[in-house]
Amino acid sequence: MxxxxxxxxxxxxxxxxxxxxxxxxxxxxxxxxxxxxxxxxxxxxxxxxxxxxxxxxxxxxxxxxxxxxxxxxxxxxxxxxxxxxxxxxxxxxxxxxxxxxxxxxxxxxxxxxxxFIGEIERVGQYEESCRACGECELGWTGSICPITRCAKGLVNGPCGGAKDKKCEVNKENECAWIMIYEKMKELGQLDKLMEVREPKNYQKSNNPRKINLREANKEAVEA
Missing domain, CATH: 3.40.50.2300 (Response regulator)
Structure with a gap:
């Protein structure tokens, strides 16, 4: 929303x-x-x-x-x-x-x-959850967005500055990477965090962006 x-x-x-x-x-x-x-x-x-x-x-x-x-x-x-x-x-x-x-x-x-794009926690309370980066990372992070939830947008683990599980940039926020680690541990998928990720390709979020489903469907049919 x-x-x-x-x-x-x-x-x-x-x-x-x-x-x-x-x-x-x-x-x-x-x-x-x-x-x-x-x-x-x-x-x-x-x-x-x-x-x-x-x-x-x-x-x-x-x-x-x-x-x-x-x-x-x-x-x-x-x-x-x-x-x-x-x-x-x-x-x-x-x-x-x-x-x-x-x-x-x-x-x-x-x-x-x-x-921002976010979720409704309750009436009148909203939290940012997505930056529409153009290349969703949720498939390997337990559906916790490192681009949005991490103040530094890190994709290869925490910065090391967290204290008491709180972000060093904004101490009101939970450290995104501690949240990701705990979620992946709960899911039994910690192995997914061992892969070194390429730097984020922000070309996919160059503004303004357009999507033309008609053209895409046409090309798919022709192919």
Missing amino acids: IISQKKSQEELLSFLKGSQKIAITGCSLCASTCKVGGEEEILELKAWLEEEGKEVTGYKVLDPACNLLKTTKDLKKMKEELKDADAILSVACGDGTQTVAKAVKLPVYPGVDTM
């Missing part, structure tokens, strides 16, 4: 300084689950903007905001609301906000900060 958190009211007002009529868009998936971009949060945002003297022309929770074709279609249903608007405030993740911007000819401003 893409984890986001609300921007400060001061920053939002700085974005909207030259705009009086605002439309708001959210997202039914990640942003709603994170309690930043669902209908409840949008209505709270609407009330606050109106208190600040802004006019909210309309709002919509997109389903989801990151689907360009569906977002374009959904925003067409807001034709009148967008016609009167000076700007759109998006409380979807950065991807959803960029998708909205592609579908309209209005300035689109982010209402949230996109933090």
Whole structure:
């Protein structure tokens, strides 16, 4: 899940300084689950903007905001609301906000900060779990990511700086490699940790990346 958190009211007002009529868009998936971009949060945002003297022309929770074709279609249903608007405030993740911007000819401003790909520990508590590195390492680490969980991104064991099983970079975090060792020991797979790994190939995470399944399927059929 893409984890986001609300921007400060001061920053939002700085974005909207030259705009009086605002439309708001959210997202039914990640942003709603994170309690930043669902209908409840949008209505709270609407009330606050109106208190600040802004006019909210309309709002919509997109389903989801990151689907360009569906977002374009959904925003067409807001034709009148967008016609009167000076700007759109998006409380979807950065991807959803960029998708909205592609579908309209209005300035689109982010209402949230996109933090990381992570898991929900419980409502309101999230933990980063994946950096989308392009070459997943979980198959030999007991499904504990050394790229994300290790502050140094090490792939050949610990740095040696851990104390009381805590990371020397951030003492609030468990040492990823101690976690990996204990998990692999529990699974009876410690032998997998004896192989020396090649340095991480970050070419696979060069930005921006694209995946075209249609082309891949076409090439597979032709082969």
